[in-house]
Amino acid sequence: DVKVTQSSRYLVKRTGEKVFLECVQDMDHENMFWYRQDPGLGLRLIYFSYDVKMKEKGDIPEGYSVSREKKERFSLILESASTNQTSMYLCASRQHGTDTQYFGPGTRLTVL
Amino acid sequence: EDQVTQSPEALRLQEGESSSLNCSYTVSGLRGLFWYRQDPGKGPEFLFTLYSAGEEKEKERLKATLTKKESFLHITAPKPEDSATYLCAVQATKSTQNSGGSNYKLTFGKGTLLTVNP
Known part of the structure; x- marks a missing residue:
């Protein structure tokens, strides 16, 4: 079974803090993704990485950056958290050459 | 721009009452259509991938079908x-x-919230 884990289920941070969200997959997948999910807006792609050290912007990259130093780990960074970044953050991974993305349990981030 | 519209937004059924959820899409060329299930506060769980019109897939009480538009x-x-x-x-x-x-x-799409009452 594919397993995608995220470092925290719930996180509360203050405006202006630097926030790190970590995602780890154990299936040796090349591709990894970060989404945010908001009521009425659905899932929106923030960034994805198609291989180690490779990244590409998704639909809403503003205010975020990412890091992929190792194949199994993909980090989402909020350089200076703002209240409009309060959301559910979902990580996914996919084997290169296949189509199905497998999701982690999500991190619910609240920025006060 | 690719678009996905799901209907209804919410559906309430009695246990045993069969029904269907709809997903209409507009895409330049379809590589695949995916169905996921998401429980409250959790990540989406993969159900099915469909690739071409006429294709069907089943899993327990669920069956997904695909046409050229939905x-x-x-x-x-x-x-x-x-x-x-x-x-x-x-x-x-x-x-x-x-x-x-x-x-x-x-x-x-934005999803369909299904509630099945006992």
């Missing part, structure tokens, strides 16, 4: 444990941007 998720004799939000997503065959990486992109 997909249906049929739920036969649902049980309370089928209560969840069902998400539909599409992946296009062609990049809509200069970047080759955008072929990886899934476009999601």
Whole structure:
């Protein structure tokens, strides 16, 4: 079974803090993704990485950056958290050459 | 721009009352259509991938079908444990941007919240 884990289920941070969200997959997948999910807006792609050290912007990259130093780990960074970044953050991974993305349990981030 | 519209937004059924969820899509060229189930506070769980019109896939009480414009998720004799939000997503065959990486992109609908009462 594919397993995608995220470092925290719930996180509360203050405006202006630097926030790190970590995602780890154990299936040796090349591709990894970060989404945010908001009521009425659905899932929106923030960034994805198609291989180690490779990244590409998704639909809403503003205010975020990412890091992929190792194949199994993909980090989402909020350089200076703002209240409009309060959301559910979902990580996914996919084997290169296949189509199905497998999701982690999500991190619910609240920025006060 | 790829678009996915799911209907209804919410559906309430009695246990055993069969029904269907709809996913209408507009995409430059369909590479695949995906169905996921999401329980409250959790990540989406993969259910099915459909690739071509006429294709059908089944899993327990769920059956997904695909036409050139829409997909249906049929739920036969649902049980309370089928209560969840069902998400539909599409992946296009062609990049809509200069970047080759955008072929990886899934476009999601907003989901249908299904409640099955005992």
